[in-house]
Amino acid sequence: MRIKISIQHVGKVFGEGRQPVEALKDVSLDIADNAFVTFVGASGCGKSTLLRIIGGLEYHTSGEVLVDGAPIMGPGADRAMVFQHYSLYPWLSVMENIKFSRRLRHGRENLREADVEAASGRADALLALMGLSAAANAWPNQLSGGMQQRVAIARALMGRPQVLLMDEPFGALDAQTREVMHDLILHVHRLEKPTLAFVTHDVEEAIYLGQRVVLMAPRPGRIDTIYEVPLPAEREQDMKHTPEFLALKREILARIRETSGMKADQDMLDQLNLQKAEAAS
Amino acid sequence: MPAAPRTGARRPGMWTIRGPLSRRQYWLFAALGLLVPLGLWWGTSSLAGVDKVFLPGPADVFNRLVAWYTEDDLMSDVWISIYRVTMGFVISAAIALPLALLIGTFRPVQALLEPLTDFIRYMPAVAFIPLVMLWVGIDESSKIAIIFIGTFFQMVLMMAEDVRRVPLAQIEAAQTMGADRGETVKLVIFQAAKPALLDTLRVTMGWAWTYLVVAELVAANSGLGYSILKAQRFLQTDKIFVGIILIGLIGLVMDQLFRLAHRKAFPWLYLR
Numbered sequence: 001m002r003i004k005i006s007i008q009h010v011g012k013v014f015g016e017g018r019q020p021v022e023a024l025k026d027v028s029l030d031i032a033d034n035a036f037v038t039f040v041g042a043s044g045c046g047k048s049t050l051l052r053i054i055g056g057l058e059y060h061t062s063g064e065v066l067v068d069g070a071p072i073m074g075p076g077a078d079r080a081m082v083f084q085h086y087s088l089y090p091w092l093s094v095m096e097n098i099k100f101s102r103r104l105r106h107g108r109e110n111l112r113e114a115d116v117e118a119a120s121g122r123a124d125a126l127l128a129l130m131g132l133s134a135a136a137n138a139w140p141n142q143l144s145g146g147m148q149q150r151v152a153i154a155r156a157l158m159g160r161p162q163v164l165l166m167d168e169p170f171g172a173l174d175a176q177t178r179e180v181m182h183d184l185i186l187h188v189h190r191l192e193k194p195t196l197a198f199v200t201h202d203v204e205e206a207i208y209l210g211q212r213v214v215l216m217a218p219r220p221g222r223i224d225t226i227y228e229v230p231l232p233a234e235r236e237q238d239m240k241h242t243p244e245f246l247a248l249k250r251e252i253l254a255r256i257r258e259t260s261g262m263k264a265d266q267d268m269l270d271q272l273n274l275q276k277a278e279a280a281s
Numbered sequence: 282m283p284a285a286p287r288t289g290a291r292r293p294g295m296w297t298i299r300g301p302l303s304r305r306q307y308w309l310f311a312a313l314g315l316l317v318p319l320g321l322w323w324g325t326s327s328l329a330g331v332d333k334v335f336l337p338g339p340a341d342v343f344n345r346l347v348a349w350y351t352e353d354d355l356m357s358d359v360w361i362s363i364y365r366v367t368m369g370f371v372i373s374a375a376i377a378l379p380l381a382l383l384i385g386t387f388r389p390v391q392a393l394l395e396p397l398t399d400f401i402r403y404m405p406a407v408a409f410i411p412l413v414m415l416w417v418g419i420d421e422s423s424k425i426a427i428i429f430i431g432t433f434f435q436m437v438l439m440m441a442e443d444v445r446r447v448p449l450a451q452i453e454a455a456q457t458m459g460a461d462r463g464e465t466v467k468l469v470i471f472q473a474a475k476p477a478l479l480d481t482l483r484v485t486m487g488w489a490w491t492y493l494v495v496a497e498l499v500a501a502n503s504g505l506g507y508s509i510l511k512a513q514r515f516l517q518t519d520k521i522f523v524g525i526i527l528i529g530l531i532g533l534v535m536d537q538l539f540r541l542a543h544r545k546a547f548p549w550l551y552l553r
Contacts, residue, residue, distance in 0.1 A: 055457055056456075057453050057457070074456075075456040075459075076459060077459030079457060080457055081453065081454065083450040083453070083454060084450075085450065086451065087450035087451055087454040088451075088454075089451060089469070089473070090473075090549055091472055091473070091547070100455070100468075101458040103464075103468055104455075104459055104461075104464050104468075105464065106459045139549040140549075141549060141552065142549075155454075155458075156458075158458075159459070
């Protein structure tokens, strides 16, 4: 299996001088071509920072990150990113948003007539794939949150990126919309075959989507455990109720709690349970 | 079947916190807010013992307006003032816009210019009059220069803030689609900031008008501000009233034009 993204001993220190914060410490991870890897962990574990480093939006202070064997030099169209929100351009229609990269120099260079037509066809195909054909001429703020994220995903896919980075893309959506988006993104992954790195705080989402779940721990941000998801490649909503799924979910949740370092919260919970037990007896 | 009798909370009234107000009620209150002060003015001025020099009534002011229009060439005063304010404002905007884009985008430019601008904007524009006369002279450009000084520094800072408020996700999305620095500024930051920038222009246009009287202190012999100053010398209180009200009205019209332009230029912000 070919390695697409290689993260080797990556460290990231925020701020210089008196109180530097170690956001990432000695993070090493290989992500295979066409893999779907999800990242979970307590807040402050650096999962978003790691994703942003791969995307070139943040720089690491030690170690190296290689994409196809070459170190990354800032953001680029080969690594598209989908954000939680506010990333669409409200002054452009849905179609214009999706075709935004065509306005950029690198999107126009070395283009033949046929390429332009192909791109137009691709935009239409992506709209259809995302179920947005009827909304092509709408403005983003005429759409629901779920539809807006579908536009953002279509826009990210437009340039056929080899790597798709998603930073809590469904974090602001309601539970029903999120389920639909899960199956949609799995479909996109099968169809377009990008290497997909997906950050979330929702463990169920991480297991349902990921072939591997990377659990990170805070202070300093690091990889704690990597779980292989024991589910068939083709996922179905019903799998969320299987014993394997639930067991893995319980295990990951427990581990996040252990690593969160929120001792005060944990003590308070224990106290409550103790009181409940006393009241019952 | 008759409708079921209703129970429970009623439609909230206009005095509930952030309650609703129908269009009719809105205009009613707006009219009230304008007519009550007018009535008070009229009432007070017609009380016995109130000297017209201290407080002319609405009728006196209206008569003065008509006299000014027919005998004293009011329109040329209006136009020259509009010209001065607009020129000062446009020059200010033309320089402030690119600077604000740079300040809001590049931290070194911010560090270079923002403290300096913050310092200058606290200096009173009136105090610059002798310097402006010395450096620019006493012709039209000196009046425009005063309005520029009064407007520009505030405008730059507010516009820079508009530029800074563009969501980072919009900028980063462009970068991950392969936009270079220039493209990000031109196609994302400027486009995203445009509605806020036009709003800032609207607000600072109002400030430009407040500097008119100050500007026309400089060797002017026409204009609304100049007329107010001259009327002061001759104790023509009613003329002072006319001048002030006209400046207010022109400002109101310009403000509404800016709002209209905003609605036309950025329709996606007015969908509901």
